[in-house]
Amino acid sequence: MKAAVLRTIPGDLEITQVEVGEPGPREVLVKTAAAGLCHSDLHFMEGSYPYPTPTVLGHESAGVVEAVGSSVTEFAPGDHVISCLSVFCGHCSYCTEGRPSLCANKGVETVRGMDETPRLTVDGEIAHQFLNLSSFAEKMLVHENALVKIRKDMPLDKAALIGCGVMTGVGAVFRTAKVQPGETVAVIGCGGVGLAAIQGARIAGAGRIIAVDMVESKLEIARQVGATDTVNGSEGDAVAAVVEMTGGGVHHAFEAIGLKVTAEQAFGMLRTGGTATVIGMIPIGVKVEVDGFQFLMEKKIQGSNMGSNQFRTDMPRLVDMYLDGRLMLDEMVSAHIQLEDINEGFDQMKTGSIARNVIMFD
Ligand SMILES: [Zn+2]
Ligand SMILES: [Zn+2]
Incomplete structure (x- = not known):
């Protein structure tokens, strides 16, 4: 064959x-x-x-x-x-x-x-x-x-x-993060997995669903499949934009690229008590750094494997x-x-x- x-x-x-x-x-x-x-x-x-x-x-x-x-x-x-x-x-x-x-x-x-x-x-x-x-x-x-x-x-x-891609993105929302109706969601990266996470959030009944990407055509697809808002990360500080739009941050942030910087951004977008879920494959050996003080606000960061x-x-x-x-x-x-x-x-x-x-x- x-x-x-x-x-x-x-x-x-x-x-x-x-x-x-x-x-x-x-x-x-x-x-x-x-x-x-x-x-x-x-x-x-x-x-x-x-x-x-x-x-x-x-x-x-x-x-x-x-x-x-x-x-x-x-x-x-x-x-x-x-x-x-x-x-x-x-x-x-x-x-x-x-x-x-x-x-x-x-x-x-x-x-x-x-x-x-x-x-x-x-x-x-x-x-x-x-x-x-x-x-x-x-x-x-x-x-x-x-x-x-x-x-x-x-x-x-x-x-x-x-x-793979759809199960991974939707599963991260339904099974890993267990998003509740009305909760706010940000998704960083609008490739196949990110678009699936956006759809999972829509089907789960999330409130605001904010798509973040650097490519305008991907943000356009994100809107078609359920994003209520978009942030173009090439036009300034995406974390500040999401925090401002939501009046203090989101309940759930999903990282769907696999980079240190975007995993840290996902954590930075959280409101008090929020959860960041890293879906992307971060290269072996790369460390993710977060401000330890933020754990006193019960912010969480977790991994998700195949949703x-x-x-x-x-x-x-x-x-x-x-x-x-x-x-x-x-x-x-x-x-x-x-x-x-x-x-x-x-x-x-x-x-x-x-x-x-x-x-x-x-
Ligand atoms: Zn895959
Ligand atoms: Zn087994």
Whole structure:
């Protein structure tokens, strides 16, 4: 099958032939229908997070089940599915206390062992599976707990977005921060994840929803999907603007870029008792500094991984919300591209001007 392989870090992706195995007992072979280009892929291509090479990147996808392993009962060929990197074991302490996105066995029992044939090979050697998925490929061979079945009337390109960016942004609002109706929200960064957080805030019934970005076209989309106010961070002090607009700061600030400066800004935008939720991937080793005195005002700063999701529950609900018109996903797809155009797609992402490119497989 055709796949996009990352051989060196930093580096571009090479479209080449990759061999995919047959499903083991608890594995599912999925024909990839659509795969979104996510900023996290870029973090690994640029080397701000380590990963073994060669690897097939991609982790935001939807497709159709082609074959299932002997122990799989949940899925059958023909099922439409969304993949999620939050693959869970179902029995560790995190899974059993209702936090499967933090599963302790993610890279242990949901992957193949070193003594087994790898799921993916390139030129006869192992091609490391990226985040248990590797979606930039015509097929994905994954553990059954990396998938959720969805309605067949859901367009698969929009479903793919739910697989990472949308789940991450909406989940940060619903599950990590638990925004209450009427509370004020600021979202820093209006890429795919930030736009999803804005929508989560709208659906949760937040009061004022303030979008912050440096790119006017992204702020325009933010308004379309639910922001009540916008702040262009290139035109002055965004923190001061948000504090002034809200008469003292917001209940919840979300950081959806992954930078020290914007994480600190999120904390700075809080009212007394407010909570900053950092969604973005801050490079390893970078420290975030806040004024310790502010903790006496019960301000909090917390992380969010993949929106603290319970994706088997959450994703079908998000599909329903799209199909009944509450979750706007059409606005978030910038362009449909071919696998061969993937490097150009990431180049566009680096300019910061687009929301989401989605690869379509025939
Ligand atoms: Zn992602
Ligand atoms: Zn677990």
